[in-house]
Amino acid sequence: MTAIVVLGSANMDLVTYVDRVPRLGETVTGRELRMVPGGKGANQAVAAARAGGEVAMIGAVGDDAYGERLRHTLEASGVDTDLLRTAAGPSGTAHVAVDGTGAHTIIVIPGANGTVTHLAPGEESLIAGASALLLQLEIPLNAVLAGALAARRHAVRTVLTPSPAQPLPPELLDAVDLLVPSEDAAATLTGIADARLSAEALLRRVPEVVIRMGAAGSLYAARGREPVTVPAPRVRAVDTTGAGDTFVGALAVALGEGRPMTEALGWASAAAALCVQRPGASTSMPYRSEIGA
Structure with missing residues (x-):
C-alpha cells in the first residue's frame, strides 16, 4: 500500500x-447536464485510491448537500476523510462544458x-507520515x-500540479520535488511553447518535471538526465x-511502489486513457485491475 496525502480542492462538477x-x-443548446463529484484535489485522491494507494484527503467541503455527496464519494473510493473539514456555506463548484x-472548458x-488558508491541527502530522503529498492550485496559495x-x-516527496496555471512564488517551487504541469501550464509558467525547452527552464527551479x-x-x-517521452x-x-x-x-501510486519513472508514466498514461473514454471526472476514474489489464 502507498501512503499518499492530498491537500486540495473538492468541487461538485456541473457538466454540460x-x-x-x-x-x-x-447561446447554444446542450445535450445533457450531469452533476459529478470532482475538484482537482478530490479527483487525485479518488484516482490514487482506486489505483491501489492508501490515501487521505485534507481540504474542505460546505455544509450543504454537495458537501455530503463529495465526502461520501471520497469515502466510497477508500479515501480517509477524517481531516476533511466542513465549512459553513456552500461547497466549491466547477462549471464544465x-x-x-x-x-472542455471549466x-x-x-x-x-x-x-483552506492554512494547515489545521493534526494535518502536518498526517503529512509527516506520508510517502508523498499531492498539491494543486484550487485552494489558497x-x-x-x-x-x-x-x-x-x-522529507516527504511533494508532487505539484500547477493548475489553474499562475505565477508561483520561489519558496513554493523550492519545496517541490516533482512538478507535473500540462503542456499549456508549462508554457504559462515559462513563456516557452516547446515542451522540451519549457522542461529545461523548469528544471532550474525543481529537480524533476513531467x-x-x-x-x-x-x-x-530530470536534472543531469536526458529527457524521455513516454507515449x-x-x-x-x-x-x-x-x-x-x-x-x-x-x-503517485506507481512511484510509491518503487517503479522506475518510465514504467510509472506508462501506468499513469493507461489510467488516463481509460478515464477519457468515459464521461465525468471521479466517475470515470479506473480501478487498479483495469489499469493493469
Missing part, C-alpha cells in the same frame, strides 16, 4: 455536454475551498505553500475532464 462551446455572447471532441467557484513546507520538513501532453503522451525531465495509448476521447488528475494519482 454540447456539440461546441459557445462564443462570447452566443464538454464539446463533441471531448475537450469555471471554478471556490466555495468552501477558499476557507498560502495553504499550498504551508503543505509543501511541511512536507519538506519531514509535462503532460495529452494524446502525445508525457515528457519526463500514451491511442483511444477515442469522450470527456477529458479529470484525465490529468487521474494521471497524477496513478503516477
Whole structure:
C-alpha cells in the first residue's frame, strides 16, 4: 500500500455536454447536464485510491448537500476523510462544458475551498507520515505553500500540479520535488511553447518535471538526465475532464511502489486513457485491475 496525502480542492462538477462551446455572447443548446463529484484535489485522491494507494484527503467541503455527496464519494473510493473539514456555506463548484471532441472548458467557484488558508491541527502530522503529498492550485496559495513546507520538513516527496496555471512564488517551487504541469501550464509558467525547452527552464527551479501532453503522451525531465517521452495509448476521447488528475494519482501510486519513472508514466498514461473514454471526472476514474489489464 502507498501512503499518499492530498491537500486540495473538492468541487461538485456541473457538466454540460454540447456539440461546441459557445462564443462570447452566443447561446447554444446542450445535450445533457450531469452533476459529478470532482475538484482537482478530490479527483487525485479518488484516482490514487482506486489505483491501489492508501490515501487521505485534507481540504474542505460546505455544509450543504454537495458537501455530503463529495465526502461520501471520497469515502466510497477508500479515501480517509477524517481531516476533511466542513465549512459553513456552500461547497466549491466547477462549471464544465464538454464539446463533441471531448475537450472542455471549466469555471471554478471556490466555495468552501477558499476557507483552506492554512494547515489545521493534526494535518502536518498526517503529512509527516506520508510517502508523498499531492498539491494543486484550487485552494489558497498560502495553504499550498504551508503543505509543501511541511512536507519538506519531514522529507516527504511533494508532487505539484500547477493548475489553474499562475505565477508561483520561489519558496513554493523550492519545496517541490516533482512538478507535473500540462503542456499549456508549462508554457504559462515559462513563456516557452516547446515542451522540451519549457522542461529545461523548469528544471532550474525543481529537480524533476513531467509535462503532460495529452494524446502525445508525457515528457519526463530530470536534472543531469536526458529527457524521455513516454507515449500514451491511442483511444477515442469522450470527456477529458479529470484525465490529468487521474494521471497524477496513478503516477503517485506507481512511484510509491518503487517503479522506475518510465514504467510509472506508462501506468499513469493507461489510467488516463481509460478515464477519457468515459464521461465525468471521479466517475470515470479506473480501478487498479483495469489499469493493469
